[in-house]
Amino acid sequence: MTAPAWVEHVIWWHVYPLGFVGAFPADTPPEPGEHRLRRIAGWFDHAIELGASGIALGPIFASRTHGYDTTDHYRIDPRLGDDDDFDHLITEARRRGLRVLLDGVFNHVGFEFDADARWLRGRPGRFHTFEGHGDLLTLNHDNPDVVDYVADVMAHWLRRGADGWRLDAAYAVPQSFWATVLPRVRRRHPEAWFVGELIHGDYASAVREAGFDSVTQYELWKAIWSGLNDGNFFELDHALQRHSDFVTSFAPLTFIGNHDVTRIASRLQRPEHLAHALVILMTVGGVPSIYAGDEFGYQGIKEERFGGDDAVRPEFGTPPAQLDSRGLEIWSLHQYLIGMRRRHPWLHRASTSALRLENRQYLYRTSHGDQSLVVALNIDDKNMEVRLDSGSAEVIAGSGAPPPESVDSVSVEPHGWRVLRPVHDNR
Template sequence: MPAWIEHAVWWHVYPLGFVGAEPELAAGAPVIHRLPHLHAWLDYAVELGVSGLALGPIFAASTHGYDTIDHFQIDPRLGDDTDFNALVEAAQARGLRILLDGVFNHVGRDHPAFQDVLHRGPQAARAKWFRLSWPRGTAPGIEPDYACFEGHRQLITLNHDEPEVADHVASIMKHWLNRGIDGWRLDAAYAVPRRFWSGVIRRVRSVHPDAYIVGEVIHGDYAALVRDTGMDSVTQYELWKAIWSALNDCNLFEVAHALDRHNGFLDAFVPLTFVGNHDVTRIASRIVDERHLPHALAILLVCGGTPSIYAGDEQAFRGLKEDRIGGDDAIRPVFPETPAGLAPYGWPIYRLHQTLIALRRRHAWLHLARTRTLHLTNAQLVLSVGDETRRLLLSLNLAEEGVLLPAPGARSVEAGEAVVRQAGTPNAQVSLGSQGWAILKA
């Protein structure tokens, strides 16, 4: 894993939604220079405390960006190469790294390779790029059956056993790394054979050893996938689910159990952690009691991992993901031209993010920190977070009543509101108010 990732906190942006792009790319549509919209938000991201932009799809695609047409072209709804170069330059001038979203499990139906299949039949030059089943009497113009991504017929699965596909993906990844990006998020990484990733990533790392590569993995054996593929990390969906579920159910045993598993992951790799992204209901909508939002953020930004903040979550944006056409629209909204256009009620949560991210940046060792449970009930939790020489304490209270919890060795309050009694002693305690939380220096 590249050394720089120890200090990384990502601000995750879904560009097509952020800039208000059209839902579909019309044939022959002119380039619209919308990527510069992001420039007005770079200082906002720096002031938030993040160190990089994790961008959703930016390549030419038919609709939502995950139905790619051309991996070497910026989506005309966003701009062109000049706009991309300017964004990279502006980000780098502020010390922000860039992570791109690589959709390499599948392409859209409008991808030229698949369109050639539809027009020329089995004789198409790149027919072997796909898993096709041809009816008898096949002739040009007859559509084959084909493998697709999770039943979505607009997303044509690539044939990852075909060497030309591996060559193509490796060339894409190296091309954009050469253009100044710092790494890749591999979309639907769980759906691609591990041997494919292993070969491609090895080729990419031979040229770009400091590239950060993280795979989207929802469930399964995270550590084995990292080991077998050569990825640096995968998305930590287990912890994401445990955080909001435990807070909603007032069952902190669930998050304690998830953090125990998280410790095991940290022995093998450092997961990408989050409480929101472009594919899930906004955390401010997911949390039933809004008073528990700070608890979720405290867990995210104190525990080991590489944290990612989904743009808008730092302003407590709301939005429900729904399983229907257009069901992602609410969680992928248009942003104002500048941060000055944001509603006033989100800024307290922004400032809380600033506080917690600043704490994490002061204690970069939290990247690898393990947790140990010191006190646990359904409604209260005290964690030791750190290693043998450095540690913080995280204390949570979900009850309506204030509580006095054990906090051995606690010296002072780093974040949150609490009172430490018998500070610096083995008998130290922390007093939390109703629905309170605190991060303590020990």
């Protein structure tokens, strides 16, 4: 199975709609007539300026609270608007060449979901719930009617203009269910892309058995911030070895932030290491995703309590965002590194190998075929001296002063970084 060709060039800008437009949490829920979903389209030019080529939306279907307690998969959440607002969103995205990814919650539903009891796992009064949340009832994935329903919902919104689906809590759904549903949808929409939400486990096996095109790369996400915080590049290298194995069969969805985790600017112990995290994201194989606000250096800590996600799901006003000097610096860094990624589209299938590995200094090659880049990451308090055994290279990105055009060695300042392109490589 091969993912659609367009995915090789996509970089997602990820939005959590209900929070983004101030619809949840809200003291007074908005009415459909407020057409708040259209506010997201007002940020599409920002996404283009950032360098993104797709919009990955969180849940937009009818629900009571946070969107993951769906009550009607065929209806736009009234707090966001209606079908016309969805059509407007798609039209504005298409006008700019942006792809649109939807968030499908098909493991569980809200307790107001209108369905025969046979659609739910368990029995009345004893229905199974998702991870102990009493208001999230688990669907009975062995029921053929549920198979038909999910396949039809997915095809319905693809027909309306979406390009693919993020499959929420895919790890909790039997892989045989996806293996039945996804081929049915693909027959009608062969260019659609499907990414399963997996936290841990055998990613490659899940892709193979369930039929996903991709899965969320939480292993790499954790190794990036943890390795930087702990001064332990051995952890990152181990994750990148596994990541390179995954890339041989599928391109994982990579990220350093999303709607479910503490923002990267809050997670990192040293602010200057945000650049290192972004450099890693933009130089390894996969399909990168930027969570809205991370490109400005927004802070936000996820807490394990009721309302604990609110800090990482804030409302956005009307663009452009008002930034201080640090925000402007982070914004410019995102623009440059995303631009570098798009100028080297082969990075989608790149694998990495360590050239030098120490706790706080890491030199790796990222390559595909005869094309490669060399990345130097220094989180030490002393310089990192790098001599290129393969000859000279161009320094195409890095911290500090503008580098010379071509070098055979480079000195990376404390807590600095460089990206180099060997001169013999094709561009």
